Amino acid sequence: MDDRTQSPMLAANPVLAHCLSGAVRHDWTRAEIQALFDLSFPDLIFQAQRIHRQHFDPREVQISTLLSIKTGGCPEDCAYCPQSAHHDAGVVAGKLMEVAAVVDEARAAKAAGANRFCMGAAWRSPRDRDLDQICAMVEGVRALGLETCATLGMLTAPQAARLRDAGLDYYNHNLDTSPEFYGEIISTRVYQDRLDTLEHVRAAGIHVCCGGIVGMGEGRQDRAGMIAALASLPAHPESVPINLLVRVEGTPLAGEDALESFEFVRTIAVARIAMPASMVRLSAGREDMSEETQALCFLAGANSIFHGPKLLTTPNPEPKRDIALLDKLGLVPMR
Ligand code: SF4
Numbered sequence: 001m002d003d004r005t006q007s008p009m010l011a012a013n014p015v016l017a018h019c020l021s022g023a024v025r026h027d028w029t030r031a032e033i034q035a036l037f038d039l040s041f042p043d044l045i046f047q048a049q050r051i052h053r054q055h056f057d058p059r060e061v062q063i064s065t066l067l068s069i070k071t072g073g074c075p076e077d078c079a080y081c082p083q084s085a086h087h088d089a090g091v092v093a094g095k096l097m098e099v100a101a102v103v104d105e106a107r108a109a110k111a112a113g114a115n116r117f118c119m120g121a122a123w124r125s126p127r128d129r130d131l132d133q134i135c136a137m138v139e140g141v142r143a144l145g146l147e148t149c150a151t152l153g154m155l156t157a158p159q160a161a162r163l164r165d166a167g168l169d170y171y172n173h174n175l176d177t178s179p180e181f182y183g184e185i186i187s188t189r190v191y192q193d194r195l196d197t198l199e200h201v202r203a204a205g206i207h208v209c210c211g212g213i214v215g216m217g218e219g220r221q222d223r224a225g226m227i228a229a230l231a232s233l234p235a236h237p238e239s240v241p242i243n244l245l246v247r248v249e250g251t252p253l254a255g256e257d258a259l260e261s262f263e264f265v266r267t268i269a270v271a272r273i274a275m276p277a278s279m280v281r282l283s284a285g286r287e288d289m290s291e292e293t294q295a296l297c298f299l300a301g302a303n304s305i306f307h308g309p310k311l312l313t314t315p316n317p318e319p320k321r322d323i324a325l326l327d328k329l330g331l332v333p334m335r
Contacts, residue, residue: 013035015031015032015035016032016035016036016039018032019032019035019036019273020047020051020273022050022051022054022055022273022276023276024236024275024276024277025231026231026232026233026234026235026236027232028227028228028231028232028274029228030221030224030225030228032228033224033225033227033228033231033270033274034220034221034224036269036270036273036274037220037223037224037266037267037270041262041265041266044266044269044270044300045265045269045296045299045300047269047273048268048269048270048272048273048299048300048301049299049300049301051272051273051276051301052272052276052301052303054276055276055277056303058303059330059331059332060303060331060332060333060334061298061303061304061305061326061331061332061333061334062115062116062279062281062303062304062305062333062334063113063114063115063116063304063305063307063333063334064114064115064116064117064118064149064281064304064305064306064307065106065109065112065114065116065117065118065306065307066118066119066120066306067102067105067106067109067117067118067119067120068120068121068122068313069096069097069102069119069120069121069134069137070094070095070096070097070121070122070123071083071091071092071093071094071122071313072085072091072092072093072094072122072313073085073093073122074122074123074124075124075188076124076153076186076188076189077186077187077188078176078185078186079184079185079186079216079251079252079253080185080213080216080245080246080248080251080253081251082248082250082251082313082314083122083313084251087250087251087252088250089248089249089250089251090249090250091313093122096121096130096133099133099136099137099140100140102119102137102140102141103137103140103141103144105117106140106141106144106146107144109146109307110144110145110146112307112319113307113319113323113333114146114307115146115147115333115334115335116146116147116148116149116169116170117141117146117147117148117149118148118149118150118151118170118172118209118306119134119137119138119141119148119149119150119151120150120151120152120172121134121150121151121152121153123152123153124153124154124188124189125152125153125154125155125156125159126152126153126155126159128159131159131162131163134150134152134163134166135162135163135165135166136166138150138163138166138167138168139166139167142167142169147169147170148167148168148169148170149168149169149170149171149172149209150163150168150170150171150172151171151172151173151209154173154189154193154194154196154197155171155173155197155200155201156200157200157203157204159200160197160200160201160203160204160206161204163204163206164204164205164206168206169206169207170206170207170208170209170238170239171201171206171207171208171209172209172210172239172241173194173197173198173201173208173209173210174194174210174211174212174213174241174243175191175194175195175210175211175212175226175229175230176194176212176213176226177212177213177214177216177218177222177225177226178218178221178222178223178224178225178226178228178229179191179225179229180222180225181216181218181222181225184216184217184218185216198210198233202234202235207238207239208233208235208237208238208239209237209238209239209240209241209281210230210233210237210239210240210241211230211237211239211240211241211242211243211271211281211283212226212230212241212242212243213243213244213245213284214226214242214243214244214245214259214263214264214267215244215245215256215258215259215264215285216245216253216256217253217256217257220263223263223267223270224270227267227270227271227274227275228274230271230274230275231274231275236275236277236278237275237278238278238279239278239279239281239304240271240275240278240279240280240281241281241283241304242264242267242268242271242280242281242282242283242302243283243284243285244259244264244283244284244285244286244289245259245284245285246284246285246287246288246314248314261289261290261293261296264285264289264293264297265293265296265297265300266300268280268282268297268300268301268302269300269301271301272300272301272302273301279303279304280301280302280303280304281302281304281305281306282294282297282298282302282304282305282306283305283306284306284314284316286305286306286316286317287314287316287317291325291328294325295325295329298329298331303334304334305322307319307322
């Protein structure tokens with residue numbers, strides 16, 4: 001019988017053959033990423049799964065828990081975000097949580113199976129005096145034997161160094177979308193601001209968690225542009241969260257059309273191929289996603305999820321539903 005692991009479409013396209021080696025590259029072009037998006041669905045999923053297996057055990061899923069340590073009242077105007085003070089999504093602004101309360105939440109997350117604990121604050125950037133408290137949280141969470149992650153907005157180089165000294169393992173700072181579409185979503189900062197913070201985090205020696213959001217009204221060319229931007233960073237982010245827009249009433253994107261599930265799965269697969277050694281995380285938007293779509297995402301190379309009933313201020317699947325789904329698929333938490 002003929003070997004059908006390479007379809008005629010791939011064999012005839014030398015550009016694609018170069019893209020499908022599974023090697024970690026930083027010279028991705030927009031045209032290459034677009035060509036991956038345009039593959040037939042079976043070709044794309046097969047190649048993503050094949051490359052996934054070059055770098056990871058395909059049964060393992062990394063589990064993170066995310067806690068909002070300072071909610072709402074953010075001065076930024078991100079069109080997707082219910083925590084922005086520019087929108088009226090009914091989120092009540094709160095103060096920065098106490099260190100002991102955060103550590104208690106981390107202990108509970110560990111007991112529920114998490115190995116990474118992420119702390120999110122709705123800030124444009126942290127004030128230096130807030131960092132004292134954040135550093136104490138990082139130290140407390142780390143002492144429990146969990147990996148630590150924070151998302152606090154834009155950082156200066158000295159702030160990144162302080163977080164590193166406190167033992168922060170990961171810093172999340174998303175590029176959100178393509179450079180061209182960015183201005184449609186946020187007006188209070190520019191793409192270069194994001195890149196600058198990512199550079200400070202990387203220079204401090206902290207692992208980078210950086211991805212984006214799809215379903216915000218962008219086109220496929222923007223989804224390709226976002227992945228090209230991520231995959232062209234000097235070092236690939238160790239974690240790449242791919243979020244599906246949660247359409248929250250009161251935000252400017254509440255009335256956006258839902259993104260087709262297969263296009264979401266394609267985005268996961270292309271992220272897997274373009275950043276083959278990174279963890280690709282299924283992030284926001286799982287609450288309304290069928291089990292079948294999530295299973296396709298795992299098949300396409302997603303190998304990380306957020307676990308817990310809430311993602312900052314939006315709902316996430318009940319933990320027992322996640323455990324049941326992983327069981328049904330024969331997937332196990334990564335240790
Ligand atoms: S996404 Fe972050 S920076 Fe943007 S409004 Fe929400 S909390 Fe603020």
